[in-house]
Ligand code: HEC
């Protein structure tokens with residue numbers, strides 16, 4: 215092998231390593247900036263189906279997924295005072311209201327995943343999601359009773375009290391043996 219070839223080979227290897235290091239870094243780094251809402255249809259791709267615990271389906275069949283329809287039935291779908299609890303992120307830059315393409319129930323026109331788990335743009339990547347710690351650092355909320363009570367309180371015109379254990383039992387969802395298999 216001539217000196218020239220060895221040198222250029224070495225240069226290529228170095229450039230190659232640098233590029234792959236950059237690619238890994240780009241994938242590792244959580245996106246900068248405030249997290250934005252992405253919609254339940256984005257969580258669906260990894261959290262649907264029996265082997266993933268039917269989490270998306272459980273939510274879609276819950277009253278939370280129909281909460282904007284409830285307002286439509288009452289002719290109150292333009293009332294900001296109702297929308298605050300009946301949609302996701304209402305009144306925030308990326309929440310329901312700002313971008314009308316996100317008004318579908320499967321996005322933000324409902325009490326969707328992110329109403330409880332926090333805006334997902336920074337934690338949605340598989341790499342981040344596989345680490346609970348990294349996900350929380352990127353904005354994932356592990357909801358508690360206090361999360362529910364942001365909406366389930368006496369400011370709701372139909373409030374009749376809230377029992378966390380009973381309410382959670384109605385919407386409970388979990389990952390079977392805690393392993394999400396992405397498809
Ligand atoms: C962003 C507001 C919001 C948050 C947060 C929220 N909810 Fe709700 N919830 C609603 C609204 C609005 C409805 C009514 C939906 C409808 O009927 O249109 C509702 C309905 C429900 C219902 C159905 C009521 C019934 O009688 O069957 C259950 C159960 C429930 N929520 C449980 C919870 C639990 C448990 C939490 C916390 C882990 C929670 N919710 C967090 C807004 C919220």
Ligand code: HEC
Nearest residue numbers: 284288290293295296299365366367369370371372373374
């Ligand atoms: C503070 C949050 C909050 C606000 C504000 C709010 N809701 Fe709700 N809404 C809820 C929650 C939580 C539920 C489910 C449990 C309950 O009734 O408290 C619900 C349930 C409902 C239901 C279904 C009741 C049933 O018995 O099935 C209707 C209808 C409704 N809301 C209409 C409205 C209208 C209209 C407005 C605005 C004038 C409004 N809500 C404002 C949180 C809220």
Ligand code: HEC
Nearest residue numbers: 254257261269270273278325326327330356357387388389
């Ligand atoms: C009304 C609030 C609420 C909504 C809406 C909601 N979740 Fe949850 N979620 C919870 C709560 C509460 C827990 C249990 C937290 C804990 O482990 O203590 C949970 C747990 C989870 C877990 C972990 C399960 C496990 O086995 O540890 C996943 C994954 C999840 N949710 C995904 C989703 C997805 C995806 C959506 C939308 C399709 C969604 N959630 C909608 C409240 C909610």
Ligand code: HEC
Nearest residue numbers: 256257260327331334338339340343344346392393394396
């Ligand atoms: C690219 C696939 C992917 C997407 C998109 C995704 N997730 Fe996940 N999620 C995962 C994986 C993988 C896990 C790890 C599950 C395990 O094995 O414990 C996870 C775990 C979770 C957990 C449980 C955290 C814990 O350890 O207790 C919650 C809650 C959750 N996801 C919510 C969401 C929400 C809400 C969205 C949409 C905003 C979303 N995920 C989008 C793949 C994804």
